[in-house]
Amino acid sequence: MSNKFIVVEGSEGVGKSYQIKIIERYLIDNKIDYILTREPGGTNFGESIRDIILNDDNNTEELTDSLLFYASRYENYKKIILPALDAGKTVVCDRYHYSTLVYQGIVGNNSSVKAIHEIFDAIYSKMIDHIIYLYTTPKESFKRISKRSVTDKFESRGLSYLEDLSNAYxxxxxxxxxxxxxxxxEDKNITxxxxxxxLDKIFKKK
Ligand SMILES: Nc1ncnc2c1ncn2[C@@H]1O[C@H](COP(=O)(O)OP(=O)(O)O)[C@@H](O)[C@H]1O
Ligand SMILES: [Mg+2]
Structure with missing residues (x-):
């Protein structure tokens, strides 16, 4: 069983964090050595950037956010993801560069961000073995996010924003x-x- 780079993507409240716990359980049960990382974040530098971007008080431009995401991502890629893959570990990443394309590029309608994606996609997608794309209806996402006591800048933008994200994904x-x-x-057990x-297919268990 060779190690894999698995990216988990999808809009707000679709269950990325929830399903990643199931992925972790699967990896542990199957004795697959892995690391879990997230975007923005991963490194200490990335986590600091995460706080800046997700803070609603910083009224930043789409391109500003994107450049920060890219700065965080490159550190995560070089310092965490590549070394782990080189060491034979499986890497699970909560969001990746597609999030920047969707949020700031397509929904934010910023052509510079789309152009940056074209440049960096060659680097970032090269190592990905599999993308797990989680989906639910924007209405359901909205319902789930509404239950959160604390919401970040993107989560608090309302239903029509969620519809735009869903279409862009x-x-x-x-x-x-x-x-x-x-x-x-559907029911969590079906998911x-x-x-x-x-996962069985990705790791060729069946
Ligand atoms: N089938 C399902 N899969 C994942 N989450 C579900 C499902 N059904 C209901 N939920 C609920 O939806 C929420 C998803 O939140 P979360 O995993 O934090 O999403 P994300 O990380 O994508 O923003 C959780 O409260 C979870 O209990
Ligand atoms: Mg999450």
């Missing part, structure tokens, strides 16, 4: 290779079964 991921789309609208099936 479809646009980016539709027809892409090495991707599994999992609907999390879990689908997730486990896709």
């Amino acid at each position: 479809e646009l980016v991921f539709n027809g892409m290779k090495n991707i599994t789309k999992i609907d999390t609208s 879990k079964d689908n997730l486990i099936k896709s």
Whole structure:
């Protein structure tokens, strides 16, 4: 069983954090050596950047946010992701460069961000083995986020923003290779079964 780089992507409240716990359980049960990292974040530098970007008081431009995301991502990639892959570990990453394309590029309608994606996509997507794309309806996302006591800058933008995010994710991921789309609208056990099936495929257990 060779090590993999797995990216978990999707809009707000689709269940990335929740499903990643199931992925971790799967990796532990199967004795697969792994690390979990997240975007923005990963390194101490990245976590500091995360605090700046997600703070609603910083009224920053889409391109400013994107450049910060990219700074955080490059550190995470060089210092955490690549060394772990080189050491034979599986890497699970909560969000990746597709988030910047979706949020700031497509929904934020910023052509510079889209151009930056084109440049960096060659670097970042090269190492990815599989994308787990989680999806639920924008209404369901909204319901789930509304239950949170603390929401960040992006989570607090309302239903129409969630609809835009959802459409943009479809646009980016539709027809892409090495991707599994999992609907999390259903019962958590159904989602879990689908997730486990896709992990079995990724790790060629079946
Ligand atoms: N099938 C499901 N899969 C994942 N989460 C679900 C599901 N059904 C309901 N939920 C709930 O939706 C919320 C998802 O939140 P979270 O995992 O933090 O999303 P994200 O990290 O994508 O923003 C959790 O409160 C979880 O209990
Ligand atoms: Mg999360």
